Amino acid sequence: MTDEVPAGFDREWVEFFDPADSDTMVRADLTWLLSRWGCIFGKHPDQGGCPGIEANQPADGCCLHGAFYTDEADIRRTREVVKKLTPETWQLHRKWKHTIVDDTLENDEGEEEPAKKTAVVDGACVFHNREGFPAGAGCALHQQAMRDGVHPMEYKPEVCWQLPVKRDFKTEHRADGTDVSVTLITEFDRASWGPGGHDFDWWCTSSPLAHTAVEPVYLSYAVELTELLGAAAYEKLADLCDERERRGLVAPHPATAANGPTPLPPPVRLVPSPAERAR
Structure with missing residues (x-):
């Protein structure tokens, strides 16, 4: 597809020390966090839905290659959720x-290391219910979370619920001889x-097609960002985003800008519940 904006565009960043950890600096991409990206999976591409990363498998979205697990806890969580699934809710139940x-x-360091991931069956993740499945297409783990009334991050592999937010860690050595831990968002x-x-x-974050959400990413992904950063750091980040939203970005996301100026209401932050903060 040709609707994506070119890579390498200008970005605005903000950095601050984590209020809960004075040794950690958060460096966050305001251009991304204030963009109007939103997941459009679930609707047919002809209706403005996700075209998928493979043109011949639009209904499979980005679930084609399986998900790498981050650690044993990530694996254990998914295994527990699988016990909840039935033939009516998971297309490949007991078939794989x-x-x-x-x-x-x-x-x-660029070296290959052993890793574990979800299996890929017939061109898509083993947990992906295909188009036409009576319970609906999409991730069986995500759908189970919706039925149970919990956030999908409690059931899905970490990489799945984090996307398309990217968190990285680095250590910076400063001229005064000190080292600072940096968390990048x-x-x-x-x-x-x-x-x-x-x-x-096709990839969604660079496509205007997926930049039509009412809320900016820092609000729509409040629960995920709180989990990634901690409650105190997220609150600080959200305050800074609120202020930047009022002032306006110098370097807005071009995929959002491609949809033209849209009058939007002032941001209303939905603070995660105590239970969500404790995770």
């Missing part, structure tokens, strides 16, 4: 023995996928 497979993942763009990301037929 191994939902976890061995693979490799490139580390920060930005857009999970094509390049973030590695070389394979450039082979996608």
